[in-house]
Amino acid sequence: MRIIVGADEAGVDYKDRILADLEADDRITEVIDIGVNRADADFTRPYPYVGIAAGEMIRDGKADRAILFCGTGIGVAIAANKVPGIRATAAHDSFSVERSILSNDCQVLTMGQRVVGVELARRLAKEWVGYAFDPSSASAEKVKVLSDFEGC
Numbered sequence: 324m325r326i327i328v329g330a331d332e333a334g335v336d337y338k339d340r341i342l343a344d345l346e347a348d349d350r351i352t353e354v355i356d357i358g359v360n361r362a363d364a365d366f367t368r369p370y371p372y373v374g375i376a377a378g379e380m381i382r383d384g385k386a387d388r389a390i391l392f393c394g395t396g397i398g399v400a401i402a403a404n405k406v407p408g409i410r411a412t413a414a415h416d417s418f419s420v421e422r423s424i425l426s427n428d429c430q431v432l433t434m435g436q437r438v439v440g441v442e443l444a445r446r447l448a449k450e451w452v453g454y455a456f457d458p459s460s461a462s463a464e465k466v467k468v469l470s471d472f473e474g475c
């Protein structure tokens with residue numbers, strides 16, 4: 324699995340922590356850091372740019388999934404969802420993280436650094452990359468309604 328990590332200024336600490344976890348995870352073949360990073364000239368880049376960039380990379384086949392952070396997780400989720408074909412959600416509990424894959428085939432998980440503790444965020448990220456959507460499941464036809472609506 325090739326996975327993007329990204330954040331705005333309000334989520335950068337968690338992004339860097341999850342980046343380190345993913346780089347040590349045998350299930351992950353590539354971790355792609357799209358920033359922000361403290362050394363960046365545009366460290367204060369607003370969250371929509373991060374979410375849209377991640378969504379576009381997945382749309383273009385450059386990555387399989389993304390884990391994104393902002394203050395709440397909401398802004399980067401909204402932004403990623405603006406890219407046709409992308410299903411992104413904020414989730415801060417284990418059940419929602421599971422269902423975001425098994426029910427919704429989300430390519431993007433988002434969390435809020437101002438919402439959830441770092442150890443829970445790390446655990447949820449680890450759980451999330453372990454789930455795979457079953458295209459033969461009853462959920463698949465529901466996801467297909469979304470894809471058909473968007474034409475992708």
Ligand SMILES: O=C(CO)[C@H](O)COP(=O)(O)O
Binds near residue numbers: 333394398
């Ligand atoms: O959480 C955010 C957007 O959902 C972002 O990190 C902060 O946004 P702001 O409250 O508009 O500064």
